[in-house]
Amino acid sequence: MTDQSMMRVLAGEPAAAPPVWLMRQAGRYLPEYRQLRQSAESFLDLCYTPKLAVEITLQPVRRFDFDAAILFSDILVVPDGMGMTVGFEDGHGPVLVPVQDAGDLAALDPDRAAAHCAPVYEAVSAVRAALAPEKTLIGFAGGPWTVATYAVEGGSSRTFETVKAWMWRDPAGFGRLIDMLTDTTVDHLSRQIEAGADCVQIFESWAGVLAEPEFRRYVVGPTRRIVEALRARHPAAPVIGFPRGAGSLIGDYAAATGVTAVGLDTGVPLAQARAIQKSVPVQGNLDPLLLAAGGAALEDRVEEIVSGLAGGPHIFNLGHGIVPQTPPDHVAELVAAVRGAA
Amino acid sequence: MTDQSMMRVLAGEPAAAPPVWLMRQAGRYLPEYRQLRQSAESFLDLCYTPKLAVEITLQPVRRFDFDAAILFSDILVVPDGMGMTVGFEDGHGPVLVPVQDAGDLAALDPDRAAAHCAPVYEAVSAVRAALAPEKTLIGFAGGPWTVATYAVEGGSSRTFETVKAWMWRDPAGFGRLIDMLTDTTVDHLSRQIEAGADCVQIFESWAGVLAEPEFRRYVVGPTRRIVEALRARHPAAPVIGFPRGAGSLIGDYAAATGVTAVGLDTGVPLAQARAIQKSVPVQGNLDPLLLAAGGAALEDRVEEIVSGLAGGPHIFNLGHGIVPQTPPDHVAELVAAVRGAA
Numbered sequence: 306m307t308d309q310s311m312m313r314v315l316a317g318e319p320a321a322a323p324p325v326w327l328m329r330q331a332g333r334y335l336p337e338y339r340q341l342r343q344s345a346e347s348f349l350d351l352c353y354t355p356k357l358a359v360e361i362t363l364q365p366v367r368r369f370d371f372d373a374a375i376l377f378s379d380i381l382v383v384p385d386g387m388g389m390t391v392g393f394e395d396g397h398g399p400v401l402v403p404v405q406d407a408g409d410l411a412a413l414d415p416d417r418a419a420a421h422c423a424p425v426y427e428a429v430s431a432v433r434a435a436l437a438p439e440k441t442l443i444g445f446a447g448g449p450w451t452v453a454t455y456a457v458e459g460g461s462s463r464t465f466e467t468v469k470a471w472m473w474r475d476p477a478g479f480g481r482l483i484d485m486l487t488d489t490t491v492d493h494l495s496r497q498i499e500a501g502a503d504c505v506q507i508f509e510s511w512a513g514v515l516a517e518p519e520f521r522r523y524v525v526g527p528t529r530r531i532v533e534a535l536r537a538r539h540p541a542a543p544v545i546g547f548p549r550g551a552g553s554l555i556g557d558y559a560a561a562t563g564v565t566a567v568g569l570d571t572g573v574p575l576a577q578a579r580a581i582q583k584s585v586p587v588q589g590n591l592d593p594l595l596l597a598a599g600g601a602a603l604e605d606r607v608e609e610i611v612s613g614l615a616g617g618p619h620i621f622n623l624g625h626g627i628v629p630q631t632p633p634d635h636v637a638e639l640v641a642a643v644r645g646a647a
Numbered sequence: 648m649t650d651q652s653m654m655r656v657l658a659g660e661p662a663a664a665p666p667v668w669l670m671r672q673a674g675r676y677l678p679e680y681r682q683l684r685q686s687a688e689s690f691l692d693l694c695y696t697p698k699l700a701v702e703i704t705l706q707p708v709r710r711f712d713f714d715a716a717i718l719f720s721d722i723l724v725v726p727d728g729m730g731m732t733v734g735f736e737d738g739h740g741p742v743l744v745p746v747q748d749a750g751d752l753a754a755l756d757p758d759r760a761a762a763h764c765a766p767v768y769e770a771v772s773a774v775r776a777a778l779a780p781e782k783t784l785i786g787f788a789g790g791p792w793t794v795a796t797y798a799v800e801g802g803s804s805r806t807f808e809t810v811k812a813w814m815w816r817d818p819a820g821f822g823r824l825i826d827m828l829t830d831t832t833v834d835h836l837s838r839q840i841e842a843g844a845d846c847v848q849i850f851e852s853w854a855g856v857l858a859e860p861e862f863r864r865y866v867v868g869p870t871r872r873i874v875e876a877l878r879a880r881h882p883a884a885p886v887i888g889f890p891r892g893a894g895s896l897i898g899d900y901a902a903a904t905g906v907t908a909v910g911l912d913t914g915v916p917l918a919q920a921r922a923i924q925k926s927v928p929v930q931g932n933l934d935p936l937l938l939a940a941g942g943a944a945l946e947d948r949v950e951e952i953v954s955g956l957a958g959g960p961h962i963f964n965l966g967h968g969i970v971p972q973t974p975p976d977h978v979a980e981l982v983a984a985v986r987g988a989a
């Protein structure tokens with residue numbers, strides 16, 4: 306484990322050059338992914354077919370020599386495993402039969418999630434076996450709030466109107482959904498660690514649409530429960546929290562949840578990042594659209610982020626997932642620049 | 648002027664009960680607006696027909712006794728006035744013929760904006776004449792960055808990919824667009840003040856999609872120029888800046904731009920708001936969806952915001968525009984609660 310540069314940074318040691326991986330590094334911007342995509346009927350089939358999930362996970366590490374692999378999977382395998390009906394239409398995002406009241410909750414069965422996700426854990430083991438020992442394998446799950454937004458809205462949302470309405474109208478009922486997702490997420494992450502993931506990341510992609518009271522109740526509280534439960538079972542496995550859009554509350558989030566490290570979205574200024582770095586390692590935060598754009602602005606910003614965060618533990622990453630139109634050449638240049646800028 | 652509770656708060660005096668108005672208070676959630684909407688061919692026709700714009704501006708003040716009227720208009724009258732072709736399709740947002748390079752810029756004519764917007768200034772004068780003297784009249788414009796996103800993307804965007812690509816590829820060319828918008832915005836706000844607006848607000852609705860360097864260059868810089876130019880011409884007219892999504896940079900924004908007061912989006916925690924209040928008055932920041940939802944959660948939050956910000960100058964508002972599905976009864980209850988909670 307201490308042979309892995311990313312794990313050393315997660316343990317609080319600054320590195321000569323920051324380890325680098327990219328959110329959604331396995332995916333549509335890679336021609337080899339697009340080719341493999343044809344082998345499966347649906348997006349979720351890719352996630353549930355270990356041979357394909359393993360190959361897709363390894364593709365970007367092979368091509369770019371990233372310091373970490375992140376399991377190719379999706380945050381919606383958890384609700385799918387609990388019995389919500391999840392589908393993906395190419396180019397249109399996920400579609401779920403929405404869960405909107407106590408009756409819908411009663412129809413869910415969190416106990417079936419583990420068996421349903423068995424191929425996911427099988428893929429984790431196979432990736433760990435195939436991956437060079439100095440590379441870190443990252444497992445992941447969505448944060449309960451973020452998964453709840455998809456479950457209640459029935460897919461992506463611009464307004465979050467339905468999920469917020471339930472949250473305010475019936476906090477007890479909505480709290481039960483959050484609790485079910487929290488428990489199932491603990492189990493899902495725990496099984497990934499048992500299967501060979503070195504660390505895990507919690508993607509709270511929609512943290513930013515909540516005001517502080519709801520952020521504390523539905524993001525910080527459940528994340529703390531997840532971190533505590535994982536610590537008890539797997540004390541050596543770091544947990545990275547990524548509360549996208551948390552703004553000035555990121556420092557509070559890091560302190561109150563007990564996450565090992567915190568992922569920074571694009572909007573976090575370097576001065577704020579340095580303040581957080583005094584407590585926990587940080588990960589981030591290049592604008593994914595700047596990686597897609599390339600050019601002198603990209604070079605300048607990479608240098609700025611690397612040198613700006615060199616005084617403490619830092620893992621280089623984007624501030625959000627890589628976008629499909631990103632030229633793979635830009636990614637290769639990025640990795641070289643991150644390693645060269647240090 | 649000092650008879651107006653909102654102007655007193657903008658001058659830094661805390662009030663017994665905060666003055667209250669709501670972003671987009673004149674609009675689709677009101678049946679009397681929906682009825683008037685039928686009188687005009689297009690949304691922009693409403694803006695350019697003083698008789699209709701005046702009536703729509705006054706409707707919510709009449710119904711709810713708000714402390715301020717905000718001119719019924721749109722941030723896109725500025726690019727429309729400069730010769731970009733702006734259309735609105737009901738329910739689909741604005742559509743513009745996009746401006747994406749130096750050639751497109753050359754076709755614009757900022758000098759025609761003032762004549763084009765003459766009906767807007769006429770509406771301001773008529774509203775001021777009709778409005779009770781203790782009510783504040785707010786003029787407004789979009790921030791140059793926000794208007795540029797619509798101009799370059801050709802409408803609303805989820806990704807801001809095209810505008811960011813131009814910004815990074817050709818900072819000089821993109822800077823000229825921002826400069827043109829900045830100058831025209833100064834003129835547009837100045838003419839609203841001359842016509843009778845007591846103060847103005849700059850809506851930088853998409854400030855939150857920029858990383859810090861671009862935020863400083865394309866939001867803070869142009870806003871400072873606007874504030875300085877308005878101060879020189881109209882020293883008594885307060886300028887409220889609303890950099891939505893600025894996160895931990897809001898305090899810096901307030902200090903660096905010189906705005907009189909700062910609008911807070913829903914994500915700003917009250918502790919951060921209180922810190923900002925030590926320098927400038929704040930305005931905000933109830934979640935518009937909580938106003939639409941109503942109930943006990945709404946009552947609790949209103950009390951929390953009012954009492955939480957009672958120690959300094961505070962204007963009660965939403966953290967973003969009111970949503971069309973908001974029951975007007977909730978708005979009446981909100982105004983009563985704000986005045987009763989103090």
